[in-house]
Amino acid sequence: MMTQALEGVERRLAVRLADGAADVIAAQRLRYDIFFRDMGALPAASPADADQGRDVDPYDMLCDHLLVEDHARPGSPVVGTYRLLRQSVAEAHAGFYSAHEFDLSAVIAHGRREGVELLELGRSCVDPAYRDAGTIQLLWRGIADYLQRHRIGHMFGCASFPGTDPAQHAEGLSLLAHNHMAVPELRARAIGAHAIPLGALPLGGYDPRIASRRLPPLIKAYLRVGAEVGDGAYVDHAFNTIDVFVLMPVARIAARYAQRFEVAA
Numbered sequence: 001m002m003t004q005a006l007e008g009v010e011r012r013l014a015v016r017l018a019d020g021a022a023d024v025i026a027a028q029r030l031r032y033d034i035f036f037r038d039m040g041a042l043p044a045a046s047p048a049d050a051d052q053g054r055d056v057d058p059y060d061m062l063c064d065h066l067l068v069e070d071h072a073r074p075g076s077p078v079v080g081t082y083r084l085l086r087q088s089v090a091e092a093h094a095g096f097y098s099a100h101e102f103d104l105s106a107v108i109a110h111g112r113r114e115g116v117e118l119l120e121l122g123r124s125c126v127d128p129a130y131r132d133a134g135t136i137q138l139l140w141r142g143i144a145d146y147l148q149r150h151r152i153g154h155m156f157g158c159a160s161f162p163g164t165d166p167a168q169h170a171e172g173l174s175l176l177a178h179n180h181m182a183v184p185e186l187r188a189r190a191i192g193a194h195a196i197p198l199g200a201l202p203l204g205g206y207d208p209r210i211a212s213r214r215l216p217p218l219i220k221a222y223l224r225v226g227a228e229v230g231d232g233a234y235v236d237h238a239f240n241t242i243d244v245f246v247l248m249p250v251a252r253i254a255a256r257y258a259q260r261f262e263v264a265a
Contacts, residue, residue: 012072013079013134015142018065027065027081027123031055034125039162040240055123059097062089066142068126068135079130080139083123086150087111096120098158101195101234102188102245107156110185116153119146124157124218136221147250155248156188158234159219160241166196166233169242171211172219173233174201176244179208182228188245190232198232198244222246 018024032055035041041055060083068080087108090096096104098120111118121143126135147155161169177199181187190196212220230245 010072011070011130011134013068013070013130013138015066015068015138017142017146018067023067023078024060024065025054026078027067027083028054028056028060030078030081030127031123031125033127035239038128042238042240057097058094059083059085059122062093063122064146066139066146068130068138068142070130077127079127080135081123081125082121082139082143084143084146085120085122086152087118087120090120097122098156098188098245101158101190101192101236101243102230102232103191104156104188106184107154107186107188107247111153114153117151119150119152119155121155121157152250154186154250157246158243159216159222159246160236160239160243161216161219161233162241164235164237164240164242166200166235166242170200171206172215173242173244174199174206175208175211175215176219176229178203180223180227180229182230182247186228186247188230188247190230190234190245192234194235194237195232196235196242198229219244219246222248 018027032053035055062085064084064086066082066084067078069076070079085096087096098104108118124139126139143155146152161172163169166173177197181198190198215223225248227246227248230247234243236243
C-alpha cells in the first residue's frame with residue numbers, strides 16, 4: 001500500500017490500493033456517481049447494483065483498485081480511483097476488459113516477444129470537486145509504484161469521448177488517427193458492430209490546434225506522456241461514450257509522469 005499524502009488546510013489526500021470488499025464498494029459508488037449520474041451511462045448489465053448506487057461488473061473481483069481518499073473529511077471518502085488488471089491475472093480468468101471492444105492480439109504478441117507484462121487501466125474517475133493537480137498526481141504516483149512493483153512493460157486501456165455521435169468528435173478522432181496512431185505491431189483494432197473508423201476527416205479538413213484543444217482532458221494527458229492509439233473507435237451505448245484504445249510504453253513516462261500529469265490536470 002502506498003500512503004504518500006498531500007497535506008492542506010481543507011484536504012488531506014492519500015493514495016493506496018483497495019484492501020477488502022468495503023474499499024471496492026467505495027470505488028464502485030464513486031464510479032456510479034460519475035458514470036451513471038453525471039455521464040448518462042445505462043445500468044442494463046447490473047440493475048440491482050445500480051439501484052444501490054454502485055457500478056459493478058465481473059472484472060472488479062479480478063482487479064486491483066487504486067484509491068485516493070480525503071482523510072480530512074468524515075469517513076475518509078474515496079475521491080478518485082483507477083482499476084488495474086495485470087496480464088497474468090487477466091489470462092488466468094476472462095481476459096482483458098478491453099478485448100470486448102478491441103482486438104488486442106498484436107499488443108499481446110508484442111509483449112510476449114519483449115518478455116514484459118501488460119497492465120490494463122480502466123474505470124478512471126475523480127470526484128468533480130477534486131479534479132485538480134493534487135488528485136491526479138497522487139493517482140499517477142500510485143500507478144508508478146504499481147508499475148515498478150510488477151515490472152510492467154506497457155499500459156493500455158480505453159479512453160473516452162462523451163456521447164455516442166461520432167460527428168461531434170470528428171476533428172478529435174481524425175487528429176488521433178493522423179498524428180498519434182501506434183505502429184502496426186502495437187496497434188489494437190476496434191471490433192464488432194459498434195466499431196467505427198477513427199479518421200473521418202482528411203488531412204487539411206480540420207484545424208489540428210483546435211482539435212487538440214477540444215480533446216477530452218484524460219486523452220490529452222495520455223498524449224502528453226507519449227501515448228498512442230489503436231485503429232478505429234468503439235461506440236459504447238451503455239456508457240454513453242466513444243472509446244479509443246490508448247497504449248503507453250512505461251519507459252516513456254517513468255521519469256516525468258507526475259510533472260506532466262500535474263500540468264494536464
